Amino acid sequence: MLFINKAKETEAFLKKTINEKSKIEEGYNNNSDLSEPEDYSLLKDTVKMDLEFGKDSFIKEEKISSSMCVKKLNTKPTVAKRVQCKICKSVVMKSYFKQHMTMHDPNHSKYVCEICGKSYRLICAFYNHRFQHSTDFLHKCQLCPYKARDKALLRNHMKVHIADYKYMCTECPSRFLFRSNLNRHMWKHKQKQFSCDICKRMFHTKLTVQQHHEVDHLGKKNHSCNLCGKAFGYRKAMMKHQRTVHKREKREYSRMPTYLQYENKN
16 A cells, blocks of 8 residues: 555656656747756656655565475474373373273273174274164166165265275275375385294285184184185185186176175165
8 A cells, every 4th residue: 555655646746747747848939948847856866766765665675585485394284293192101182082082981881882892992883883884775876776875885885986096006006995095005106014923924014914824724714604604814716716626707896795694684
């Protein structure tokens, strides 16, 4: 606003000066007077004043911009707060702390499903599990026979039809529909850090080491074929057995949709 007002004042002053100068020039042409007009010095002062004003404004803008840059450099990105557990001394996110403390609760399995008997530490996990026992598949796909219990599952299913492979691997050209599939794929590009104490075989996670120890060294077989009853240690081995022995067709996805499982049971 100061600049606009100054520009208006300068423009009015220059117009007035030019008009007076033109009148003087007319008199000069008539009288052949070579003397400098009286207001010409004022014109010089005005131009000088405008230049100084522009210089000062530029300096002010430069100072403001530099101060803003300094502020931007000094501002640190917000870091998620972490809290240390007083019981196990582990450091967890503050938002996860309440959920972590339920692990130290002696009555941590207080949410028990009355249908299948599974217990949960958190009420949200308990409600999500209870939802799996629902038999109402109200949300139907208009392109295929797929049916879902809620809209979120149907939205995820629709990504299959539109081929929305937006999750891309940074190490290879692989693309995925869901972030969970990408995260599972990324383990292939990471170095194995966990080893078996018995055979020294390397694995990506502690969970896979534990599974390897139970199946290969303890002989546990928790996956049985529903056609012949033969038991296997790994699910992949059981699925391969069904395809080779029982000639079961390979599904497009590894697991049967929930609505088909319910219909097959009935």
